Amino acid sequence: EVHLVESGGGLVQPGRSLRLTCKGSGFSFGDYAFNWVRQAPGKGLEWLTFIRSKRHAETTEYAASVKGRFTISRDDSKDIAYLHMTSLKIEDTAVYYCCRGSEAIIVDLDYWGQGTLVTVSS
Amino acid sequence: QSVLTQPPSASGTPGQRVTISCSGSSFNIGNNAVHWYQQFPGTAPKLLIFSTSRRPSGVPDRFSGAKSGTSASLAISGLQSEDEADYYCASWDDSLNGLVFGGGTKLTVL
Numbered sequence: 001e002v003h004l005v006e007s008g009g010g011l012v013q014p015g016r017s018l019r020l021t022c023k024g025s026g027f028s029f030g031d032y033a034f035n036w037v038r039q040a041p042g043k044g045l046e047w048l049t050f051i052r053s054k055r056h057a058e059t060t061e062y063a064a065s066v067k068g069r070f071t072i073s074r075d076d077s078k079d080i081a082y083l084h085m086t087s088l089k090i091e092d093t094a095v096y097y098c099c100r101g102s103e104a105i106i107v108d109l110d111y112w113g114q115g116t117l118v119t120v121s122s
Numbered sequence: 123q124s125v126l127t128q129p130p131s132a133s134g135t136p137g138q139r140v141t142i143s144c145s146g147s148s149f150n151i152g153n154n155a156v157h158w159y160q161q162f163p164g165t166a167p168k169l170l171i172f173s174t175s176r177r178p179s180g181v182p183d184r185f186s187g188a189k190s191g192t193s194a195s196l197a198i199s200g201l202q203s204e205d206e207a208d209y210y211c212a213s214w215d216d217s218l219n220g221l222v223f224g225g226g227t228k229l230t231v232l
Contacts, residue, residue, distance in 0.1 A: 035221070037167075044124065045159070045167065045210055047221035063220045097166055107214055107221040108157055110178060112166040 002026045002111045006098050009116030012088055020083040020116060022098030030054060030076040033101035035109060036083045038094035038118075046094075050106055051081065088120045125150065126211055128224035134201045135232045142227045144194040144211035150222055154214040156194040158187055161208045161226075170209070171196060198229075206231045 008020040022034065035050040049062045049072045060072055071084040081098060095117050099109040127145040134140040144156065156174045159167040169178050171187035174194065186197045194213075198205055211224040 044226045045212075045223045047212070047223065050221075061219060064218070105155070105173065107212070108169065108172040109159070109167075109212075110169045110172065112168065115166055 002100070004098050004100060004111055004113035006096065006113040006116040009096060009118045011119045011121060013122050014088060014090055014120055016088055017084070017086045018088060018118060020085070020096055020098075020118070022081040022083075022113060024079045024081070024100070027100075029079040031103060033103060033106040034072070034074060034081040035099040035101050035107060036070075036072060036081075037097045037099055037109070037112075038092075039097070039115075040091075040094040043094075047107070048096075049083070050101060052106065053103055055103070085118075088118075090120050092118060093120045094118060124225040125215060125218070125222035126213060126224035128209075128211060128227045130225065131228045131230065133230040133232055134198075136201055136203060138201045139197060139199045140201055140229065142196045142198075142209050142211075142229070144196070144224050146192050146194070146213060146222075148192060149217040150192075150213040150215040151189060151194050152192040153216060156187065156189055157212045158185075158196045159210045159212065161210065163208075167210065201231055203231045205229060 003025045036048045051072045052059045074081045095115040097115045098113040100111040158171040160170045161167040174189045175187045209227045215222045
């Protein structure tokens with residue numbers, strides 16, 4: 001069974017950094033793309049970034065709202081995808097979801113983790 | 123303000139057929155596939171429809187997706203109380219170079 005488990009969320013001050021981790025199991029991790037999507041309290045979904053598989057050179061794309069501040073990476077030997085967030089702002093407060101994407105479509109987001117809450121506050 | 127436009131709410135009675143619309147532009151829906159997600163309160167979204175009209179295994183055939191021009195729709199037939207949830211559409215946007223979501227539609231089963 002496919003599982004994605006996020007961790008690393010918590011309370012952080014504005015301007016600080018945080019790294020989220022997404023651990024996959026139950027499938028061949030290296031064959032898939034991974035995305036991060038967030039949801040602010042009471043709001044809708046916002047796509048942030050994806051990383052393709054090694055077969056596709058691990059290329060990445062970012063939403064304008066996080067480009068230059070957030071970095072996605074992956075370690076297929078550990079079945080983990082990361083989201084490194086810097087210069088955090090109050091408006092980055094949200095539940096952050098890790099989502100799997102197929103190699104062909106990338107953003108079909110067929111499996112989601114349970115999410116990890118990031119609260120940016122002084 | 124979401125790039126894709128959905129009605130904030132929709133409703134129906136058990137057994138009815140309900141349609142949720144998703145309006146975009148030539149940069150997204152008009153040129154790319156549409157995906158739909160279902161989210162219950164306090165839980166992660168779940169993929170309901172991908173590539174505009176395809177259902178992942180395990181999703182009942184009561185759910186169907188379609189697209190015409192720059193608009194897409196999700197239809198739910200034989201509405202059930204357990205279908206009460208938030209529904210989101212999404213599509214790749216070629217001008218923004220990113221995945222864009224609709225604002226979500228809260229479906230109420232009366």
